Amino acid sequence: MPEARVLIADDQADVLEALRLLLKGQGFLLHLARSPAEIVAAVETHEFDALLMDLNYTRDTTSGREGLDLIATIAAVDATLPILVMTAWGSVDGAVEAIRRGARDYIQKPWDNGRLLLTLRTQIDLARALRRSGKLAEANERLAAGGELPRLVAGSRAMESVLRIVERVAPSDASVLITGEHGTGKEVVARWLHAGSLRASRPFIAVNAGALGDGVFESELFGHVKGAFTDARADRIGCFELADGGTLFLDEIANMPAGQQAKLLRVLQTGELHRVGSSKLRKVDVRALAATNAPLAQLTGSGVFREDLLYRLNTVEIHLPPLRERKDDILRLAQHFLQVRSPCYGGKVVEFTPEAEKALLGHRWPGNVRELEHVVERALLLASGPAIREEDLVLRAGEGERATAIDDMTLDDAERYLIVRALARANNNVSEAAQRLGLSRSALYRRLARYGLEP
Numbered sequence: 001m002p003e004a005r006v007l008i009a010d011d012q013a014d015v016l017e018a019l020r021l022l023l024k025g026q027g028f029l030l031h032l033a034r035s036p037a038e039i040v041a042a043v044e045t046h047e048f049d050a051l052l053m054d055l056n057y058t059r060d061t062t063s064g065r066e067g068l069d070l071i072a073t074i075a076a077v078d079a080t081l082p083i084l085v086m087t088a089w090g091s092v093d094g095a096v097e098a099i100r101r102g103a104r105d106y107i108q109k110p111w112d113n114g115r116l117l118l119t120l121r122t123q124i125d126l127a128r129a130l131r132r133s134g135k136l137a138e139a140n141e142r143l144a145a146g147g148e149l150p151r152l153v154a155g156s157r158a159m160e161s162v163l164r165i166v167e168r169v170a171p172s173d174a175s176v177l178i179t180g181e182h183g184t185g186k187e188v189v190a191r192w193l194h195a196g197s198l199r200a201s202r203p204f205i206a207v208n209a210g211a212l213g214d215g216v217f218e219s220e221l222f223g224h225v226k227g228a229f230t231d232a233r234a235d236r237i238g239c240f241e242l243a244d245g246g247t248l249f250l251d252e253i254a255n256m257p258a259g260q261q262a263k264l265l266r267v268l269q270t271g272e273l274h275r276v277g278s279s280k281l282r283k284v285d286v287r288a289l290a291a292t293n294a295p296l297a298q299l300t301g302s303g304v305f306r307e308d309l310l311y312r313l314n315t316v317e318i319h320l321p322p323l324r325e326r327k328d329d330i331l332r333l334a335q336h337f338l339q340v341r342s343p344c345y346g347g348k349v350v351e352f353t354p355e356a357e358k359a360l361l362g363h364r365w366p367g368n369v370r371e372l373e374h375v376v377e378r379a380l381l382l383a384s385g386p387a388i389r390e391e392d393l394v395l396r397a398g399e400g401e402r403a404t405a406i407d408d409m410t411l412d413d414a415e416r417y418l419i420v421r422a423l424a425r426a427n428n429n430v431s432e433a434a435q436r437l438g439l440s441r442s443a444l445y446r447r448l449a450r451y452g453l454e455p
């Protein structure tokens with residue numbers, strides 16, 4: 001492998017020197033930059049295999065804003081240059097934002113030498129391969145421009161590992177099974193996997209594979225030719241062909257009946273399909289991503305889901321934790337939805353009251369991020385001042401939502417939920433709530449303590 005040219009940038013001389021010493025003996029040709037202007041000048045005049053840069057350049061601030069803005073400038077000069085950002089330990093927000101804007105990975109300071117070298121080498125190898133195939137430019141343009149890529153707000157520890165896996169596996173062609181409860185962001189992650197892949201400039205096609213009746217399954221996925229059946233008045237291209245060269249996202253796969261599973265497996269194995277009513281064999285090149293909110297391992301055990309199909313789909317598995325297990329993200333997400341949606345309601349609502357924030361943090365979120373999104377939207381509609389109040393959130397779910405909520409709950413969740421409800425209906429009178437629940441007062445107190453609740 002030819003020597004890799006690496007541009008390292010930091011305005012702190014000691015950091016730069018430490019990096020220089022570390023990388024010097026490792027087969028890298030180094031070029032140093034001490035300011036944003038020097039970075040841009042270097043990128044404009046030299047070709048590098050990677051840029052390792054600090055995010056903060058104004059001594060007094062730690063927002064990383066200047067570094068963040070720099071990413072777009074660099075991408076405009078050389079969209080194929082892999083950018084690795086260095087962030088202060090714990091400021092994952094900045095790293096997430098940097099990645100959203102097109103950085104390929106991040107390193108936290110103080111860094112671990114081995115890990116830094118590994119990350120750097122991986123990105124250099126990857127970028128070389130990608131540059132050869134000439135596709136990174138397109139992928140990066142999409143990432144930098146944001147395109148249709150939805151925001152992925154993720155600052156909690158629980159999501160940190162998710163982001164890492166997404167970054168690692170996105171550029172590969174591995175099939176990925178994304179698991180998690182409804183509304184946890186499985187489709188968002190699928191879109192990020194696609195956007196970070198060599199296929200980014202090609203289509204991303206999503207299909208709810210678990211909701212197709214036998215009558216339409218084949219036609220939807222594989223297409224049909226005119227006259228194949230009564231309603232087939234014209235040729236139709238199926239999802240597989242639409243996604244050719246790109247990514248096919250198969251949602252809700254656990255709901256597919258056995259016959260459909262067999263047909264899907266065959267096409268995934270061979271990369272070949274027939275449109276319904278045609279004998280012509282067509283080849284497709286599709287990366288499959290699949291999602292489910294059901295425990296597939298159990299379903300294969302009971303024979304409901306084919307093990308060989310699961311094996312095809314889950315080369316890598318990404319599990320999205322429910323929102324209640326990433327409480328750190330609740331306010332971030334709420335703020336994000338507020339910012340995005342407030343302009344549609346006149347833009348006057350800009351924040352949450354402290355009580356509203358407390359209520360958001362205390363809610364169980366059985367509908368996860370989607371539920372939070374809906375709650376914020378509804379609150380925007382109800383809010384009368386510049387801040388969303390607790391009562392605008394209407395967190396006591398309506399009948400329909402309550403039914404699905406119960407369906408998604410564990411026994412503990414349900415018990416906690418019923419206790420909270422009983423207390424609310426009894427105006428926080430413990431004796432009355434206990435009576436409603438068929439418990440003694442002391443039994444109710446024990447449960448309150450167990451769930452960390454206060455009457």
Ligand SMILES: Nc1ncnc2c1ncn2[C@@H]1O[C@H](COP(=O)(O)OP(=O)(O)OP(=O)(O)O)[C@@H](O)[C@H]1O
Nearest residue numbers: 150151152153181182183184185186187188369370
């Ligand atoms: N981390 C996130 N940051 C910002 N928005 C998010 C995030 N996760 C989910 N969302 C938003 O929440 C909504 C639900 O997400 P998505 O459709 O990806 O969930 P899902 O797990 O695929 O749901 P289902 O299982 O019901 O299909 C979408 O509007 C999505 O944009």
